[in-house]
Structures are given as structure tokens and as C-alpha cells.
Amino acid sequence: MAVIVSCLAGCNTLRDSTKTDKEPTAPLLAGPSKYHLRDSQFVYYSDFPINSNLPIFKELSDLREQIVTELQLPASNTIIQVFLFEDQAKYEAFMRTRHPELPVRRAFFIKQPKNNGGTADLLVYTWWGEKIRQDLRHELTHGILHSVLKDVPLWLDEGLAEVYELPPENNGVNTTHVEAIRKGSFHPDLAKLEQLSEVKQMLTPEYREAWAWAHFLLRGKPEAKAALLSYLQTLRQSATPTPLLMPELRKTFPAPNDAMATHFSRVESPKASRLVSNYR
Numbered sequence: 334m335a336v337i338v339s340c341l342a343g344c345n346t347l348r349d350s351t352k353t354d355k356e357p358t359a360p361l362l363a364g365p366s367k368y369h370l371r372d373s374q375f376v377y378y379s380d381f382p383i384n385s386n387l388p389i390f391k392e393l394s395d396l397r398e399q400i401v402t403e404l405q406l407p408a409s410n411t412i413i414q415v416f417l418f419e420d421q422a423k424y425e426a427f428m429r430t431r432h433p434e435l436p437v438r439r440a441f442f443i444k445q446p447k448n449n450g451g452t453a454d455l456l457v458y459t460w461w462g463e464k465i466r467q468d469l470r471h472e473l474t475h476g477i478l479h480s481v482l483k484d485v486p487l488w489l490d491e492g493l494a495e496v497y498e499l500p501p502e503n504n505g506v507n508t509t510h511v512e513a514i515r516k517g518s519f520h521p522d523l524a525k526l527e528q529l530s531e532v533k534q535m536l537t538p539e540y541r542e543a544w545a546w547a548h549f550l551l552r553g554k555p556e557a558k559a560a561l562l563s564y565l566q567t568l569r570q571s572a573t574p575t576p577l578l579m580p581e582l583r584k585t586f587p588a589p590n591d592a593m594a595t596h597f598s599r600v601e602s603p604k605a606s607r608l609v610s611n612y613r
């Protein structure tokens with residue numbers, strides 16, 4: 334889940350209208366800081382020792398290379414700070430005091446603009462559990478996108494994160510999503526999806542559709558990929574109002590929603606293990 338925080342304390346968010354007028358009553362807890370590990374664009378902080386030779390760190394560095402290459406984006410040097418909590422309880426206690434306005438989720442990416450207007454802080458919070466690989470791939474995808482794009486529409490932000498959170502051998506195919514789509518109750522509507530601007534509007538069907546659009550744009554016909562790449566270049570330049578993709582897609586695909594649904598009649602599910610994607 335990606336959130337843009339508009340102030341430092343007692344925050345509301347641009348993407349979540351759940352406002353709180355109350356200051357947190359519990360004392361603010363500090364994030365992990367005892368150990369840190371710099372790798373690629375990322376600095377990982379923890380209060381427990383982490384073996385820097387674990388394959389996950391190379392994989393995340395490779396993920397950054399894959400994303401900037403595949404999406405034809407410049408590689409940013411803006412640091413993404415990753416706070417790794419030792420367990421779920423410590424993570425949730427921290428999030429409750431620091432971000433009481435946010436729903437309980439396994440992991441968050443937070444873009445926190447500076448009060449002086451300088452480069453925003455890019456922050457990832459999660460805990461070291463069995464889903465750490467998937468969660469870091471997901472949240473760091475948000476971080477990489479936000480480090481180079483002025484604006485990332487919510488649907489595209491979550492759709493690309495859902496694609497890149499999958500292990501490389503899946504090639505972006507989420508078996509659970511594919512099966513749900515093929516059961517027949519799938520009615521994609523990109524124009525509607527593009528209107529969503531708050532995280533609370535994104536539930537499983539919206540995440541599934543966002544993933545499906547991202548997969549169609551990345552792995553479908555070359556014309557779809559070309560439209561995505563052109564759109565991403567637009568997003569590097571302009572922030573408000575957020576440009577829309579649907580009008581651009583219509584220039585190539587007379588009925589983009591139908592073209593996307595057709596794409597999934599040809600997608601092969603990987604043999605890789607099934608991933609249950611609960612929204613982040």
C-alpha cells in the first residue's frame with residue numbers, strides 16, 4: 334500500500350480521507366535504528382542483525398534494475414529508507430502511534446514531503462515475517478516509482494506493485510488473480526479505476542483489476558507496452574491534474590476494456606506456488 338502523507342504529525346493523507354483530529358495519545362515510538370545496511374537505492378534499518386548476504390538483498394537490487402529497464406525510467410539515487418521490525422507486534426505498535434490514521438496492513442510505503450519543500454522522504458515499514466520477500470518487492474516497487482515519477486496514479490501504483498511483488502519465475506502472473514478473472518465475473522473498467530484516489534477505495538477486486546491492467550500493459554501487445562511507456566514519461570513531467578491513460582489507449586485499442594479481457598484468455602498460469610495477495 335502506498336500513502337502520501339501531507340504533514341508530519343496528526344496527519345491526514347492525500348490518498349486516505351480518514352482524518353484524525355486527535356494527536357496520538359501513546360508516546361511516539363522510535364523506528365528500528367540499531368543496524369543499517371546500504372544496498373543499491375535502499376537503506377535497511379533494523380534492531381536485529383541481518384545477514385547482508387541473504388539472497389533477498391541481491392534480488393531487490395535486481396528488481397530495481399528490472400523496473401527501470403523495463404519501464405524505461407532513469408535510475409534515481411534518492412534513498413528509500415526501509416524500516417524492518419523484528420516482529421508484527423513491534424511493527425503494529427509503531428504504526429499505531431506514528432500513523433493512527435492508517436488501516437492495519439502488513440507493510441506500508443509512505444511518501445512524506447518535507448516541510449521545507451525539499452525532496453520527500455521515501456519510507457517503507459514492515460516486519461520480518463514469512464511474507465517479507467513479497468512485501469519488500471511490493472513496497473520497494475512503490476518506492477522506486479515514486480523516486481522518479483512526479484505522480485503515480487493509485488491504480489497504476491498498486492497494479493505495478495502487484496506485478497513486481499511476484500517471484501521472478503512467475504513473470505508477473507498471479508495465479509489467484511487469473512483464476513478469479515476466468516470465473517467470469519470480471520468486468521474491467523479502466524475509466525472507473527482511474528477515478529479512484531483513496532486507499533480505502535482499493536479492496537481485493539480493485540487490486541485484482543489494477544494488477545490485470547498492469548499485466549496487460551507490460552506483457553500484452555507491443556502497442557499496449559508503448560502506451561504505458563509513453564504514459565510513464567508524461568507522469569515524470571506533470572503532477573496535477575493527473576493525466577489519464579484511457580484516452581491514450583483508445584487511440585490504439587477501440588475498446589481497451591475488451592482488449593484487456595481478451596489478453597487473459599491467452600495468459601498461462603505459472604506452476605509456481607500460489608500467492609494470496611491481500612492488499613498493501
Ligand SMILES: [Zn+2]
Nearest residue numbers: 334335494613
Ligand atoms: Zn501497495
